[in-house]
Amino acid sequence: MALCAPALLLLVAVIVGAGRVVSTKSAVLAVAREAARVAAEASNSQEAGRVAADRAHEVASGLGLDPARLQLTQFPGNFGRGQSYAVAVSYRVELSDLPALGFLPGSFTVSARHAECVERYKSR
Numbered sequence: 001m002a003l004c005a006p007a008l009l010l011l012v013a014v015i016v017g018a019g020r021v022v023s024t025k026s027a028v029l030a031v032a033r034e035a036a037r038v039a040a041e042a043s044n045s046q047e048a049g050r051v052a053a054d055r056a057h058e059v060a061s062g063l064g065l066d067p068a069r070l071q072l073t074q075f076p077g078n079f080g081r082g083q084s085y086a087v088a089v090s091y092r093v094e095l096s097d098l099p100a101l102g103f104l105p106g107s108f109t110v111s112a113r114h115a116e117c118v119e120r121y122k123s124r
Contacts (some may be wrong), residue, residue: 021093025110027063027071028091032114034059036087037070040116052087079118086115098104 035056042048052074057067075086090111 016122023093024093028089028110029112029114030063031056031059031065032087032089035089036085036114036116037041039074039087040085040118045076048076048079048085049074056089081118082120083118085118086113086114088113091101105113106114
């Protein structure tokens with residue numbers, strides 16, 4: 001039992017850490033999706049950039065992500081009707097933040113990209 005317990009605890013810690021990483025990846029994808037959605041609904045490209053950044057930080061906070069670690073890159077194209085507006089989001093995950101794996105040094109980046117079409121028939 002004394003030999004198996006540390007290995008079992010390490011296995012549980014790795015499983016919990018992997019679940020947290022998958023949860024973070026899902027949250028980053030949700031941030032990218034929401035930012036692209038509100039940007040595509042904006043009336044011009046300047047407003048789109050502003051509302052996308054605001055919404056990304058709002059959603060990130062709501063999903064338990066640290067907005068300071070969030071990096072947002074926007075690809076507005078020509079912001080014409082029917083064109084796509086893409087948003088790429090990167091988030092740095094510190095291994096020391098993961099539950100039960102706080103002893104591991106370092107970090108890695110989780111990223112996602114999402115594109116939405118600017119409304120084709122929306123009046124501007």
